[in-house]
Amino acid sequence: MIETKKHPIFWAVVPAIQVAYVLIFSFAYPLVGGAIGIVPTSSIVLAAWLLGVRAAVLAALFTVFASTLLYASAGVELGAAFRSSFMAAAFFLAVGFVIARMAADRQRIQRLVMFDRLTNLPRIDVFDERIQRMIGSGRRAHVALVDVVGFRVLNDSFGHDVGDQIIREIARRLSVTFPKDVVARLGTEEFGVLTQAVGGDDTFAASVLDVFRSPFLIGGSLLTVEGLVGIARSPEHGDTSALLRSAAESAASSIRHLAMGQDYVTAFTVGDQLLWGAAEPLRRMLRLLAGN
DSSP states (O other): OOOOOOOHHHHHHHHHHHHHHHHHHHHHHHHHGGGGGHHHHHHHHHHHHHTOHHHHHHHHHHHHHHHHHHHHHTTOOHHHHHHHHHHHHHHHHHHHHHHHHHHHHHHHHHHHHHBOTTTOOBOHHHHHHHHHHHHHTTOOEEEEEEEETTHHHHHHHHOHHHHHHHHHHHHHHHHHHSTTSEEEEEETTEEEEEEEOOSOHHHHHHHHHGGGTSOEEETTEEEOOOEEEEEEETTTTOSSHHHHHHHHHHHHHHHHHHHTTSSOOEEEEETTEEEEEOHHHHHHHHHHHHHO
C-alpha cells in the first residue's frame, strides 16, 4: 500500500467529530434516539478515506468504547449497548477497508502512470506539466535533455541488470545535483532536468555533465559512462513544454550526429553554439567561455 503524506488538518477532523459526538449525545439522544450513532460510525469511514486503515481501526475502537458508555448512561443495558455499538462499528470499518483499498489502488495506478518504476522519477507527462506550470507562473524555464551515450551497447555487452544499475545511479546523481528542481526519466536512456533559468546555459550544462565525471561502480567494477545534453530555455526557444523539449532534443540530436565518428562524445550547447568533446577539455572550454 502506498503511503502518502496527509495534510495535518486531516488528523484533526476525525477526533473533532468523535469529541463532538460525546458532547452532544446527551442532548441529541432524546431527540433522535439511536440515529445519533451515525455520527461516530461515519467518522470511521472518513478516517479510512482520509488517513488509512490504521486510523479507521482507532476510530472504530473509540466508537465502540464511547458509544457503549453513552448508551449505557442513557438507560440501555450494558451488554446490548456494547453489541449494537460493536456491530455498527464493525460494519462501517468493513466499508472503510474497502474504501481504503480502492484509494490505495488508485494511488498505485497513478504512481505507475506518473512515475518510472526503475528510478522512481517522474515520467514525461509530469515533466511537461511542471514545465507548463513554471512558464504559466511567469518564471523562465531552463530545460536539459540528457542522453546516455552508448547505453544500448552497454546493455548488450554487460546485460540488462547492469544497464538498470547505471540508469538508477544516473537518476540518483541527477537528483542529488538538482535537489530542488525537477528530474525526470523521459525514455530508456534519456533524462530531463527542469530548473528556473537564472544562470547561463554553460553553467547549467556543466552541472548536468558533472554527473558523468566519476566512473560508475557496478558489480565491483568501474565503468565509464558518457553523456550528452541539449539545452533550451524560455522564452528564447519557446513558451510551451512541447517547444522547449523539441528545441532541446534538436540540439542533442545535432550534437549526436556531429560527434559520430569522433573520439569525443560528451557534448552540450552554449547559446547557439554546439560544443562537443571529452569531459575535461569541455570543462577547460567552459572556463574560457566564462572568462570572456
